[in-house]
Amino acid sequence: MSKFTLARVLFACVGSLLILAGCGPDDDPKSAFPDxxxxxxxxxxxxxxxxxxxxxxxxxxxxxxxxxxxxxxxxxxxxxxxxxxxxxxxxxxxxxxxxxxxxxxxxxxxxxxLKAEEQRLPDGTVTMQGDRNPDGSYNRSFYTDKKLVRHLLLNQNGDTLGEENYYASGAMKQKTTRNGDILTVDSFDEAGYPTLSESSDRYGYNKSKTLYFSGSKQARIKSELASGRSTVVIYRPDGSIEQDWVRASTQTIVIQHWDARGNVVWRQNLLLYRYRLGAPAKITDWRVFSTEDVNAKGAVIRRVLYDKDGAPRVVFYPTENSSEDIFEGVIKDLRADGTVERVRYHERDGKEVVKEQHTAAENIRDPIDPAFAKMPTEDYSFAPMQMGIFGGRGGY
The missing domain is CATH 2.40.128 (Lipocalin)
Structure with missing residues (x-):
């Protein structure tokens, strides 16, 4: 090792000793950069x-x-x-x-x-406020032009329990409430009259809808889907029933027509003529299969069967001895043009006797109101989704 190199090493060692000697016990070199x-x-x-x-x-x-x-x-x-x-x-x-x-x-x-909150515009105008209720639920209100336009009620998890929306006038426009799995939405006009009420469970298996007459609390149409059974009730302005629809099976619907005194006067039986694989049925897939005239006691006094084109083809006049299972009475066979071709009498034991034969030229007809064969023009249950009375399977 050269003398020059040895001198450099000794100098470095001495310098290090001097530096360490100048550091007290509390002078940590890391203190210049604390954790x-x-x-x-x-x-x-x-x-x-x-x-x-x-x-x-x-x-x-x-x-x-x-x-x-x-x-x-x-x-x-x-x-x-x-x-x-x-x-x-x-x-x-x-x-x-x-x-x-x-x-x-x-x-x-x-x-x-959150316990409370407040949101403002740059000019200080409040646009949102919130506060916690004693039961743990939370209110959140929204404002436009210093007017309340929306209010939410949330549970402790932040899920919506209720919602209210308001017109600029301050009148309630829509109210949403949740009761267990049932969500209900009520809509109102600016005068405070209800316009629509809808309820549904979480999965849509059970739901209902009510439409109201304008400017009235009287329901116009009530529809319900529950456990595969679809029903619709149509009311008059005085509250009396005008029609009720029931679909309890996959392929049949019964529509009853009521008078203002609360009596069923005639009914239509609809049959599903077209089945759409993998898709819900439409209103055009249904046809009137039969109609029934009903007396004041509720008994059927005439039953008319129709073909798929809506033409009446067979007319039954049951006697008082008839039942749901056994028919006794007059049967009229009609041609496609509506004229009577033959009149039969059917006994309870199944025997029949031909009473009359007629030609088309005689133009003998049975009086049947054309309204009997008229199909509804709208699915009042859940239109326009077509998933109510007419759509799906058994009301789904």
Missing amino acids: KLQTQVRLRDGPAKEKTRIVHYAEDKETPLWAEVVLTNDHTRKVYYENHVMVRSEEFYKPEDGGGLYLKRLYMPDGRN
Whole structure:
């Protein structure tokens, strides 16, 4: 080793000893870069809507006091803590958007669930307010031009229990309520009269709809789907029933027509003539199969059978000795043009006697109201989805 190299090594060793000798027991070389500061900057990455977060701590450098956050939309947010738990947050507009407080939130002791909140425009106008109810549910109200336009009631999990929407006049426009699995939506006109009410369970297996006469609390149409059975009731303005529809099977619908005194006077029996594989039926897939005239006692006094083109072909006149299973009475066979071709008498034991024979030229007809063979023009149950009376299988 050369003298020059040896001198350099000795000089370095002596220098190191002098430096170490000058350090006291509390002079940690790392103290110039401590592990924690009272103010810490955190850069955010990933899905969070934050650019940066500057957290200010107490003197122990462990207890957060407040934080200033810059969001990706360049708004700023201030967050305040007590005992390591967030108790309040305030969000501010960026200066070019008008500045000022934008959103203020107070938190429950858990630091996660809201206790109250308020949202404002740059000019200070309140657009949203929220507060926690004693039972744990939460109110949230929205305003436009200082008028309440929407109110939400949320449960502790944040799920909607109820919702109210309002007209500019302050009148309620729509009200939504949840009772267990049943969701109900009631709509109103500006005068406060109901216009529509709809209810459905979570899966849509059971649902109902009520339409109202304009400017009235009287229902116009009520429809219901429950356990595969579809029903529709159509009312007159005085509240009396005009029609009721029932679909209890896959291929049949019964429509009863009522008089104003509350008596069924005639009914239609509809049959599904076309089956759509993998798709719901449409109203045009149905035909009137038969009609029945009913007397004041509710007994059928005439039954008419129709072909698929809607022409009456057979007319039955049951006697009082007839039942649902056994027919006794007069049977009239009709031609496609509606003229009577033959008149028979059917005995209870199944025997028949031909009473009359007629030619088309005689033009003998049985009086049948054309309205009997007229199909409804609309599915009043759940139009336009066609999933009510006429659609699907058994009402689905």
